[in-house]
Amino acid sequence: MKITQIAGFLGCGKTTFLLKLSQVLRGNNERKIALVVNEIGEIPVDGKIMEESDMQVKDIGGGCICCEVATTFAKTLSGLYRAFKPDHVLVEPTGVAVPHQVKLAAKMGRRDAKLSMGPAIVLFDATRPAELLDMDMLGQLVTTQIKDADILAISKVDAVDAAEAEDSAERIRKFNTTADIVHLSSFKNLGIKQLSQRIIDWKE
Ligand SMILES: Nc1nc2c(ncn2[C@@H]2O[C@H](COP(=O)(O)OP(=O)(O)OP(=O)(O)O)[C@@H](O)[C@H]2O)c(=O)[nH]1
Numbered sequence: 001m002k003i004t005q006i007a008g009f010l011g012c013g014k015t016t017f018l019l020k021l022s023q024v025l026r027g028n029n030e031r032k033i034a035l036v037v038n039e040i041g042e043i044p045v046d047g048k049i050m051e052e053s054d055m056q057v058k059d060i061g062g063g064c065i066c067c068e069v070a071t072t073f074a075k076t077l078s079g080l081y082r083a084f085k086p087d088h089v090l091v092e093p094t095g096v097a098v099p100h101q102v103k104l105a106a107k108m109g110r111r112d113a114k115l116s117m118g119p120a121i122v123l124f125d126a127t128r129p130a131e132l133l134d135m136d137m138l139g140q141l142v143t144t145q146i147k148d149a150d151i152l153a154i155s156k157v158d159a160v161d162a163a164e165a166e167d168s169a170e171r172i173r174k175f176n177t178t179a180d181i182v183h184l185s186s187f188k189n190l191g192i193k194q195l196s197q198r199i200i201d202w203k204e
């Protein structure tokens, strides 16, 4: 069971991507997928659609899966393994979560389940790079997320021109010199197959 997180600041397109990605990753029933979403308040995903497509969806509330409810998160993962045995679990942390802490929390569940870690995919919203990287505001958190990424996805590239997307890529490259940068548009189905394949091929 490979655990992959889709991280990134609030509103960067995580849920939209997660839903598209889960369909592609599932293929023609080739792989069993479960989703774990950490959102406080709103119901994040359409449970009915997911039931129809034979996916398990777990919604964890009451705090962040990388701190307050880390134990619940770890238990949810081992519970999923025991009851459902998915090939892949896609995790959407909250927009303020720190990816390496989410990884650590996921690893707590390892003792009694065959878990492996997939990549931390961190989305960066191409429509507002300056605001996200403003060091007096969001920058401290957003750059921490970028540094923790195994793969960086410039999201919503359909909403900006090519030069703007490239500008976002150059800005975030400064904070993470090793992660691959992929251009992503969930609306235009750009980058989703590529990211799905990266998850399948990923070795810890
Ligand atoms: N133009 C464009 N907009 C997108 C894309 N993906 C998501 N959005 C929009 O961005 C907004 C936020 O999308 P979500 O998928 O809810 O983002 P999120 O990161 O899950 O948000 P939180 O869970 O609240 O942090 C919504 O209005 C989406 O319709 C995309 O590929 N292109």
Ligand SMILES: [Mg+2]
Residues within 6 Å of the ligand: 014, 015, 016, 039, 044, 092
């Ligand atoms: Mg979301």
